[in-house]
Amino acid sequence: GGDFDWTKNEKTSFYYGTFPTGFSWGVGSSAYQTEGAWNTDGKGMSIWDVFAHKKGKISSNETGDSSCEGYYKFKDDINLMKEMKLSHYRFSVSWPRILPSGLRSEHVNEKGIRYYSDLIDLLLDSKITPVVTLYHWDLPQVLQEKYGGWQNASMVGYFNEFANLCFERFGNRVKLWITFNNPWSISVEGYETGEHAPGLRTRGSGAYKAAHHIIKAHAKVWHTYDMKWRSKQKGLIGISLTADWGEPVDVSNQRDVEAAERYIHFYLGWFATPLFHGDYPAVMKEYIGRKSGQQGLGASRLPVFSPQEKSYVRGTVDFLGLGHYTTRYVTQKNYPSGFGDSYFADRDLAELVDPKWPDPGSEWLYSVPWGFRRLLNFVKAQYGNPMIYVTENGVSEKMLCTDLCDDWRMQYFREYINELLKAVRDGVNVKGYTAWSLLDGFEWDEGFSERFGLYFVDFRNKNKPRFPKASVQFYKRIISSNGFPSQREVESWKRKAVETCSSSNQLLAADPLIGHMEMVTEIVVPTVCTLCILLSAVFFMFLLRRRL
Numbered sequence: 428g429g430d431f432d433w434t435k436n437e438k439t440s441f442y443y444g445t446f447p448t449g450f451s452w453g454v455g456s457s458a459y460q461t462e463g464a465w466n467t468d469g470k471g472m473s474i475w476d477v478f479a480h481k482k483g484k485i486s487s488n489e490t491g492d493s494s495c496e497g498y499y500k501f502k503d504d505i506n507l508m509k510e511m512k513l514s515h516y517r518f519s520v521s522w523p524r525i526l527p528s529g530l531r532s533e534h535v536n537e538k539g540i541r542y543y544s545d546l547i548d549l550l551l552d553s554k555i556t557p558v559v560t561l562y563h564w565d566l567p568q569v570l571q572e573k574y575g576g577w578q579n580a581s582m583v584g585y586f587n588e589f590a591n592l593c594f595e596r597f598g599n600r601v602k603l604w605i606t607f608n609n610p611w612s613i614s615v616e617g618y619e620t621g622e623h624a625p626g627l628r629t630r631g632s633g634a635y636k637a638a639h640h641i642i643k644a645h646a647k648v649w650h651t652y653d654m655k656w657r658s659k660q661k662g663l664i665g666i667s668l669t670a671d672w673g674e675p676v677d678v679s680n681q682r683d684v685e686a687a688e689r690y691i692h693f694y695l696g697w698f699a700t701p702l703f704h705g706d707y708p709a710v711m712k713e714y715i716g717r718k719s720g721q722q723g724l725g726a727s728r729l730p731v732f733s734p735q736e737k738s739y740v741r742g743t744v745d746f747l748g749l750g751h752y753t754t755r756y757v758t759q760k761n762y763p764s765g766f767g768d769s770y771f772a773d774r775d776l777a778e779l780v781d782p783k784w785p786d787p788g789s790e791w792l793y794s795v796p797w798g799f800r801r802l803l804n805f806v807k808a809q810y811g812n813p814m815i816y817v818t819e820n821g822v823s824e825k826m827l828c829t830d831l832c833d834d835w836r837m838q839y840f841r842e843y844i845n846e847l848l849k850a851v852r853d854g855v856n857v858k859g860y861t862a863w864s865l866l867d868g869f870e871w872d873e874g875f876s877e878r879f880g881l882y883f884v885d886f887r888n889k890n891k892p893r894f895p896k897a898s899v900q901f902y903k904r905i906i907s908s909n910g911f912p913s914q915r916e917v918e919s920w921k922r923k924a925v926e927t928c929s930s931s932n933q934l935l936a937a938d939p940l941i942g943h944m945e946m947v948t949e950i951v952v953p954t955v956c957t958l959c960i961l962l963s964a965v966f967f968m969f970l971l972r973r974r975l
C-alpha cells in the first residue's frame with residue numbers, strides 16, 4: 428500500500444463529463460440467483476441447492492428453486508436489455524447444469540449446454556456482448572461430498588476440465604471469461620463463517636486453504652486458455668474480485684493507515700497480489716505467520732506457494748473484474764493470541780461506519796461513493812494499472828412497501844458512476860461498468876428479502892413478472908449519454924425517471940395475480956403500502972401528541 432497516498436484524492440463535488448468512446452455498459456446476474464429450474468433437464472445438484480434446502484440456513488427458509496425462472500424467460504430478459512441499449516451482459520454458467528456430477532468423464536448434459544448456447548446466440552444477435560463467469564458459487568454437490576469442495580486440491584483439475592469444456596463449446600462466441608466470482612466470499616462466508624454454502628466453520632484455516640486452491644485453479648484455467656484456445660478464440664481471461672475500500676479513521680495516525688492497508692490486503696490483496704505479483708501480500712504472511720506461531724502451530728495457517736507455483740500464478744490476469752459496493756473506516760485493534768483462530772482476528776483491526784452514511788438495504792452496504800475512486804486508484808498503484816472491468820456495483824432495498832420509484836438507487840448509481848468517471852480521469856484503466864443486477868434475485872443467505880434489481884420481480888406470482896424500477900430509466904440515460912454530459916441535463920433525469928415509475932407502480936398494483944392473492948391470504952403490495960401510510964400517520968400523530 429506504500430504507493431497509495433491517503434491524504435490525496437479529495438472527496439470532491441460532482442464531475443460533469445463523459446467516459447471514453449467505446450466504454451462498455453452492462454448489467455449482471457448469476458445462475459443460482461436467477462435461473463430457477465433447479466432440477467430440470469438433467470441438471471445436477473449444487474452446494475447451494477442442498478444448503479438452501481436445509482432448515483435455518485436462509486432467511487424465511489427460501490430457496491432458489493424457481494427464483495426468477497430465468498431459465499425459461501431469458502428471451503424476455505434479453506428484450507429488457509435491448510431496451511436499455513446495453514453493451515454487455517454478465518451471467519454465470521451453472522457447473523452442475525452442464526456437468527451434473529461435476530466431472531466431464533462421467534456425463535455432459537447436452538440440454539444444459541444448449542441453454543447457454545441459445546442464450547449466447549441471442550445476446551450476440553441482439554448486439555450484446557456476453558461476459559461469462561465460470562464459477563459464481565454453485566459447486567456440484569458431488570464434489571463437495573466426495574472431496575470436501577475447495578478444501579481439496581483435486582478441485583483445481585476438475586474446475587479446469589469444466590472450464591475447458593466451456594471454452595470448447597462456447598469459446599467461438601464468448602471472448603470475455605471470468606473464472607471466479609468473489610473468491611473472498613467463497614472462502615470466508617463458505618468456509619469461515621459458514622453463512623454461505625457449503626456452510627463450514629473451519630475457522631482460521633479453511634478459508635485460507637480454499638482461497639489457495641481457488642488461486643491455483645484460476646491460474647490453471649488461464650494457462651489452459653493461453654496454450655490451447657487463445658490463438659484461435661482470441662478471448663481474455665479475468666477474475667472478479669470484490670472488495671470494500673478501507674479508510675483510516677485518522678489519516679495522520681500511522682497505525683490507522685497501516686490497519687486500513689491491512690484491511691485491503693486481507694480483502695483484495697489476498698487474491699490480487701498472488702495473481703499480479705506471484706505471492707500473498709507480505710502483511711498477510713507476517714500477521715498470520717506470527718499468530719500461528721503464538722498459537723503453538725508448527726507452520727503458518729496461510730499456505731505457502733512454492734517457487735514454481737509463484738511463477739505459475741503470476742501474471743495470469745488479462746483483465747481484473749472488480750466488484751465494489753461499500754467502504755469501512757478502519758482502526759488498529761489487537762486480538763490477543765488467546766482469542767482463537769480466525770480470519771477476522773488475524774487482521775488486528777476494527778471496522779467502523781459513519782452513522783450518517785445512507786444505508787437503504789443490506790446491513791453491510793452503506794453508500795460511500797468516494798471509496799470507489801480510492802479503491803480504483805489503489806488497484807492502479809498496486810498492480811501496474813491493469814485493464815479493469817467493474818463487474819458488480821449496486822445497492823439493495825429492504826422494505827415493507829414495494830416502491831418502484833427507487834430514488835436511493837438512482838442516487839447511488841449517480842454518485843458511484845461519477846466516482847468511476849473521476850477515476851478514469853485519474854488514469855485508471857477501466858473499460859466497462861456492470862450494474863448489479865438486472866433483476867431482483869435470490870440474495871444468498873438473505874433469500875428474497877433484499878432486492879438489488881433494476882427490475883422488480885414479483886416472486887409471489889408463478890409467472891415471475893418483471894417491473895421496471897425508476898433506476899432503469901436513469902441508468903438508460905447514463906448509458907445513452909456515456910456519462911454525465913451537463914448539469915442541466917443530468918438534473919432532469921431523476922425527475923423524468925420518477926414520472927415513469929409511478930405508472931409502473933400502478934401496473935404492479937393492477938397485476939391480476941397480486942389482486943387475486945390479496946383476496947386470499949397473502950399480504951400484498953398495495954395493501955401493505957396503504958397500511959404503511961396509515962400506520963405512519965397514526966405514529967406521527969402519536970408523537971405529536973406526546974410532544975404537545
Ligand SMILES: CCCCCCCCCCCCC/C=C/[C@@H](O)[C@@H](N)CO[C@@H]1O[C@H](CO)[C@H](O)[C@H](O)[C@H]1O
Nearest residue numbers: 457608609612620669769771772791863870871879
Ligand atoms: C473477530 C471479529 C469477528 C467479526 C465477524 C464479522 C463477520 C462479518 C461477516 C462478513 C459479511 C460481509 C458481507 C459482504 C458481502 C459482500 O461483499 C458480498 N455480498 C458481495 O458479493 C456479491 O453480492 C451481491 C449483492 O449482495 C450479489 O449477491 C453477488 O452475487 C455477489 O457476488
